[in-house]
Amino acid sequence: MDAAELEWIGWTTPITTSLGAAVAASDFGGATVACRQHILADTIPIFTPFVEAGARVRLAPCNPDSTDDRTVAHLRSIGVEVQARSGMSVGEMEESLAWLVSEPSDALCDMGGDLIAAAAAAGHRPTGALEATTTGLHRLDGLELPFPVLDWNGIALKNLIHNRHHVGVETWPAFTSITGLALYGREVVVVGFGPVGQGVAARARDLGAVVTVVDLDPVRLVQARHDGCRVAEMSTALRTASVVVTATGFDGVLGEQQLSQVAEGAILVNVGHSDREIDVDWLDRHPITPIRRHLDRYEIDGGPVYLLNRGSLVNLATGLGIAAPQLFDPFAAVMLLGLDAILSGQADNLPNGLQPYPQHLEARIARALASGTT
Incomplete structure (x- = not known):
């Protein structure tokens, strides 16, 4: 991706880009973030600030057919460790998940619950995690999770707007x-x-x-x-x-x-x-x-x-030319602020297991959305 295209992505995701500037100025050196999610252009404004803040970011796909290879190439070019490509087989998906949990992380970001469940089974104890989907909540239901998991699938903003x-x-x-x-x-x-x-x-x-x-x-x-x-x-x-x-x-x-x-x-x-x-x-x-x-x-x-x-x-589905990163901007911001909260210690005193996503963070994003920032 060239500079003009990256500038356009930033312009179409103003909330995440604006909030990301503060995250980029943080000191997250020595911290590791592991994420399993859709890898599309709207993920670039999420992960770039953490790389700039000194964090190690490791990324694998949650779905075999929602990975944009150009986005993967760009993320690798800025230092994100990515094991993904469009159209991965079931075996490759399993290998990418095993790679992601082959070492511990300080914060997890998941779509589907598999990363969180696998990390818990491996004995990892991150400071906290994020889960974004109904499917993930179904998979985590009944599991004894040894770390807090912030549920942002259940926030009003996601249900009322995105879903x-x-x-x-x-x-x-x-x-x-x-x-x-x-x-x-x-x-x-x-x-x-x-x-x-x-x-x-x-x-x-x-x-x-x-x-x-x-x-x-x-x-x-x-x-x-x-x-x-x-x-x-x-x-x-x-x-x-x-x-x-x-x-x-x-x-x-x-x-x-x-x-x-x-x-x-x-x-x-x-x-x-x-x-x-x-x-x-x-x-x-x-x-x-x-x-x-x-x-x-x-x-x-x-x-x-x-x-x-x-x-x-x-x-x-990739390659159709219909994607609208602007629509996902507030929810990319939910992930950005959630990971920032975990790495900056705001989740240290939370009990283990599923927890509501912090309401003040949701409200901060909603105010920006309501003001017509997007």
Whole structure:
């Protein structure tokens, strides 16, 4: 990346860039930060200040299909230790996680809970950690964590803004970019009607789709009806769906039983953090034809079913030209300030286990967002 492009990234992420200047002036020499997350251009303003402050930063991907290789190259050029590339295999993902936990760190930043769980199992005792996803909270539930973990998935700012709006805003341009299809008149089934599913469904309706919601929570089904969506049991919804979108945070939501019921020609999409909400391993046991980048056709009982981005988050599929780092700016700032708080001792007196993300840090970011900084 040249200077002009880096300047543009800084201009489109003003909150993180501004807060990062103070972090860069800190003295974090001798400290180590280990992170497992999506590696896109919006991560550059997060990690550059810690490198400038003297910290050692080690980075691995949380998802095989949300790594931008140009971002990896730039981060390596400024001294970040990165073990990642776009399209890593399952084995390579496991190796990168093992590499990340092969030595202790002072602060962890995780998306999906795997790094935190592995570090705890290895006996590491960082000062603190950050977790960003519903999937990660599911994976950490019930574990005895020997260090504090700041949950920023649960902050109001992320639920009200990123989960509810931003994922949906980016999902459907990605869908159209990959498939060449519009949504007008298509039957879209959204599985999971939490904040992410709500935003995805709302944007689909805006674009002309007929939306059906599947959820185990009857209250959410009532909410879906009030939002103008149909509701149905999974098996009923799948039989007529043109597009099926998973948004639950759980593995195996569409397993063998469900995939066997999907309508011929249906397009399968995931926007939840886990790249196994759709059982890609089961699909891979069937004849597969790559159609174009991020689009594969499977023959199931003689009929075609299509999968986008290998089951990984379609809104973060690389190389589509639709990414908007500005949308993630306040949440990059959440990570920046959270890591800064851990390294500067603000988490020293917190009890072990999951803890709420500091409200005063969220409020600081929200004030900048509300003032129109972005």
